[in-house]
Amino acid sequence: MTPALRPYHDWHETRVKSCLAHLAAHLPAQRPLRALDLGHDPKMGQALSDMGLELTGNVYPGTAVPPVAWTISEFDLEMGFPFSDATFDLVTAFEVIEHVARDQVTGAAGSRVNRRA
Numbered sequence: 001m002t003p004a005l006r007p008y009h010d011w012h013e014t015r016v017k018s019c020l021a022h023l024a025a026h027l028p029a030q031r032p033l034r035a036l037d038l039g040h041d042p043k044m045g046q047a048l049s050d051m052g053l054e055l056t057g058n059v060y061p062g063t064a065v066p067p068v069a070w071t072i073s074e075f076d077l078e079m080g081f082p083f084s085d086a087t088f089d090l091v092t093a094f095e096v097i098e099h100v101a102r103d104q105v106t107g108a109a110g111s112r113v114n115r116r117a
Contacts, residue, residue: 019094020047027051033089036113038077038106039096053090078102081109088113 001009027033035048037057048055056071075082077100091110100106 016043024051027090034087035090035092036083036088038091038093038110040092040094044094048092077106080105081113083113085112086115089115
């Protein structure tokens, strides 16, 4: 890694750890929980799996060792999601929303498929 990228890398690692700590502290204790992951840092899929979440996503956590149990569902984030209302306990979108042109559609679809507490 070049010295110029080190500050960004360190900031990113701190942010990922902070997000995971927040999730761990606030997720309900019952397991398994169903999670829809719409995109993530490569380490995020492994970490979510380690928390005992059953994962569904439109991306695969390719660097996870051992491989993470993952249900792949290909769909366009900007066209809504092919899931029934209240299907998931958690919807995550790490490292992806800022790249979606129709983020309001994506947010509304995520809200629709997320169970309410």
